[in-house]
Amino acid sequence: MTVFILVSGVFTGPHVWDEAAARLASAGAEVHAVALTGLGGARPSAGTETDLETHIADVLAVIDSVGQGAGREIVLVGHDYGIHPVVGAADRRAGSVARIVYLDSGLPQDGVPALAAVPDQGLREEALRASGSGTPGAALPPPARDAWQLWGSTAGVPGTALDRLTALASPHPLGTLLQPLRLTGAAAEMPMTGVLCTGNGASIAMVQARVNLGEPSLRALTGPRVTFFELPTGHWPMLSNPTALAVTLLKAARGEGQRLTPVDATNPPSHLLPFLLDVPELPRERTDTIDLYLPPDSDGPRPAVVFVHGGPVPAEARPTPRDWPVLTGYARYAAGHGVVGVTLDHRLHAVADYERAASDVADAVERVRADPRVNPDRVALWFFSGSGPLTADWMANPPSWLRCLAADYPIMAPLPNWGRLAGRFHPSEAVAHAGSLPLVLVRAGLETADIAVTVEEFLTAADRCGADIEVVDVPNGHHAFETIDRTEESRDAVHRAMGIVLRHLTT
Template sequence: MTTFILVSGMFTGPHVWDGTAARLAEAGADVHAVALSGLGGATDASGAAGVVDLETHVADVVAAIDGAARTAAGGIVLVGHDYGIHPVVGAADRRAGSVARIVYLDSGLPQDGVPALAAVADQGLRESVLRSAAEGDQGAVLPPPSRGEWRLWGSTADVPAAEIDRLTERARPQPLGTLLQPLRLTGAADGLPRSGVLCVGNGASIALVQARVNLGEPTLLPLLDAGWAFLELPTGHWPMLSAPAALADALLRASAGEGIRLTAPDAARPPAHLGPFPIDVPEVPRERTTNIDLYVPCAARGPHPAVVFVHGGPVPAEARPTPRDWPVLQGYARAVAGRGVVGAILDHRLHSLNDYERAAADVADAVERVRADPRVDSDRVALWFFSGSGPLTADWMGKPPGWLRCLAVNYPIMAALPNWGRIGDRFRTSDAVARAGTLPLVLVRAGLESAEIAATVEEFEQAAAACGAALDVIDVPNGHHGFETVDLTEESREAVRGALRAVLSHLTT
């Protein structure tokens, strides 16, 4: 008989696990849902004064382990959802000998010395916590979300309205100490088996994690260890409320060690983003200066029109090669150079979801430097964005300069995904497109895009249609995200050629 200890996230208590716990019990498991101090736990009942911090919650989970260990026969599986993974990992470090497995349920990866606040995606919420802490109130708390604010803490997709009501009614303020105190780990639990259960509706997937590993993100490299396995649920961030039976099944499978293992990048088989460009392009020499590579036409005299290519992301700062050495961007730059247009690729600093402001400044600076090059016709420039750089297009659509002849986007993410939090009103592309006027827009749309990304594109398209924007859509019906190197098909090749024709037509007329 497996023993499950379930630890919920911020503002919540054991009640969120009711449906899943009942199904686990029906399957023969022993189930304990932990009531954390300050969120319905022991200090609440006693009315005891004092600061509740992360160590308080670690102690709560340790107490649950000690209590369950007296009767546990099949091993203890610790399950941490969202914030709950922090006290879970801390407790596993202190009771490693009693724990059979740790399950990360749509959560981050806690690190020694790092507070839980670092895992909060929403920059505005993080800043609010820090402001409250700066006021010096040791007992300060973060108020729970209102009914309409839960989506800021993760997708509420598939959660019944009645469950949202219940979640809101029973929510408790989160003690700030639980978010600000750094987690302390000795490494005692490093060898424990671990499972990740990812909620696809919240913007997480095994494929996405694998892609991040392929990019070389250092914090994810431990996931290559043989002790890790991953499962997915096709729902939002609250599977215990939206799909309790499916979650129970996933936890039972995880406890048995089932799941998909990630693979290390193979030099003999490069990851998708380093695959070959699908069409033949000329060998145009590049000129490298600081963070920009230029591909300048060799034959025709200048000044030439230019296309500035803006890579997606976030891309880890440690990723090698950097985006301007990726074949897909080099392929596009060489392709336009072969047609008499300067191709420019920049490495910008979109390294995390908090970096959109910084990346926007990098792009603006690079564009002006390209326009200042004497070989470039500064009045004929196009910008071409990819994937996660989609929100950066808002600056250019919202106030298009006269020299901007075209703005293109390939398989873009046009708004913050559910697990991103808020990235700033400045980057609301669906608002900005209303001010685009007659600026030609080219959208290259992948037919097999993930539902979460496709939803952001659909919202943008609806806004573009409502204001009569000059939007030209190139469909790749059987194309995935990054189709140029993922799908080496004639359809992909024709889409690349069609996109090049569409963009260049606005520069050469």
């Protein structure tokens, strides 16, 4: 028999599992929804601290009460914050647990508190302010009904379920978010399954992309003991689609699911595949974080195109983005057509880094414009993927020397699991101020749904304000089509987009 031990996330208690648990039980499984202290379980004594160790002990108590027995396999399921006490408990009962299921959650690391996994910077700051009060047993108040979205997409959750979620929510003990998780490494050897909710901005493809970028904490996810599922719903699948969740958990318990592809010499990551066009092998000039590709016969200051890579990209990624074939390919293509091609590295290593990345890009652009071989009054900026929010600064107040702004398969609004970005990084609002600035957007027809929504919202806003925008469609193209879709359609899209940018630079 499979024994599921279910652990819920911030502000919530065992009640969120009611429907999913009933479906698991009807399929013959034994189910225990853990009542964490202060979140549906025992209330701590006044003035005492409830921390992560308290919640780990809560999970351990259920594991120990269940016992192993012949033919009984314990599957721990952690949703959201709940994955932290789940992994902490599994690390101490490695011989008792058959599998860990990460339900739309992060990947806890030794020595890192759960607060680090909260994507919204404002929420993290709120928690830190509350913790600074010095009040023993301080807690974070639960969100109002219309604020759950800040903690994860509520897509698909019926109104009555959202009402109940709000009514039964508990203040979350701050100590559980602030105390670092301590692990021996035993849990890292267990079979595990990730269940990703695509409506919350997560997908297997995105995890694969992060693995491809060399993120150290994710390397082990390509092993044979790790499987993945996707659910087409928001962050609360036990409320939005409990039947699909129960079916998925049963499959996970059997070891089913999709596996990631390891990255090695015989299977290079997609971002290191060759550029789809044959471009001249021009020399580059490297200064700090900037590379310049100069036209072969430069007889005076030339216009320039600055190519801004996407992200977030782990700080440990090697090679760094300015050496990726797609960026060097575009830069050489531009230089071959008589303008200076520029690649750069900026520090968008996490969702919280957009302000730092924006500063890096602005500084790099000014250094490029100061180069005597560059015409400072004829510059174009070309953004890719996750650098889409950075376009907002340039549209909100376009300088006279900016002759064109282009974006390939951009993410034009925060994805649901990003939390809030600073107001300046919202392209759909900034485009109203773009005026006559020419815009070029290259749209991948096979884009992931969550990114495609942000693009359509931006295009709607651009149309509403009469922005000067040209859309280059790649109907059968995927995100990053320049390396993975080596088709005539893709080549034509690159030619057309570059042709538009060059026209605005040179006329």
